[in-house]
């Protein structure tokens with residue numbers, strides 16, 4: 373197995389942390405970006421940056437691409453603010469687009485020259501089941517739909533470079549982000565579970581396993597795809 377170096381945004385918790393653990397256990401080097409980097413147990417290099425700050429993110433990426441030869445990027449950081457149509461806060465809309473989308477462009481553009489030069493690379497963008505329609509998540513769903521468009525467009529542009537670009541669209545997963553809006557035992561949780569044929573939440577490592585596969589050598593003929601990892605929730609809702 374060739375050791376690879378992967379850049380993961382939002383790496384300190386949830387899906388990003390589970391992925392960092394899984395990749396490190398497989399022998400790869402993980403460079404994680406998160407707001408807080410004071411966690412000595414992180415299984416790689418953890419860098420503190422507020423990814424909503426465009427210039428701070430640019431500066432960190434410039435430094436990191438001088439230190440590391442990134443073989444892949446996982447755009448995992450996510451931001452959500454609930455809001456019904458008629459009550460959508462335009463600041464939330466701008467924040468959703470800025471934090472869910474801008475860092476994805478910044479990280480990939482920073483890592484792209486090296487991946488192109490080596491003729492091998494992986495990009496995995498985190499989308500969400502919400503792109504199929506979940507109430508009160510307009511701004512978040514718009515951003516996560518754009519992540520799928522980024523994926524398809526970049527996959528076409530990079531198809532002959534050895535760099536693949538794919539998306540993962542999770543269903544409800546037991547993480548801090550999920551629990552911010554969906555308390556255990558709440559009516560909201562019951563509504564989400566009713567959407568899931570498996571009738572349970574996903575585990576962060578189940579998502580990590582799917583992302584790790586798309587980062588692997590074995591996934592070299594897969595590009596431009598969105599994989600719903602959702603306990604069956606997208607069956608009958610997603611286009612074939």
Ligand SMILES: NC(=O)c1ccc[n+]([C@@H]2O[C@H](COP(=O)([O-])OP(=O)(O)OC[C@H]3O[C@@H](n4cnc5c(N)ncnc54)[C@H](O)[C@@H]3O)[C@@H](O)[C@H]2O)c1
Pocket residue numbers: 381382383384385386387388405406407408421422423424447448449450451471498499500501541542543544545546547548549550
């Ligand atoms: N958990 C779910 O049910 C679910 C469902 C669908 C999609 N997703 C998507 O999966 C991805 C991971 O979600 P999660 O549930 O693991 O989230 P989480 O809240 O558990 O972790 C988010 C990570 O992002 C980091 N982060 C947040 N804002 C940041 C900022 N401004 N600057 C730097 N780092 C920041 C946090 O420190 C943390 O490491 C997100 O893109 C989310 O939209 C999650």
Ligand SMILES: CC(C)C1=CC=C(C(=O)O)[C@@H](O)[C@H]1O
Pocket residue numbers: 452500501502506542543544545549550551553554
């Ligand atoms: C699973 C998906 C529809 C989803 C559920 C709830 C969220 C939230 O944080 O409120 C999001 O993680 C979203 O992706």
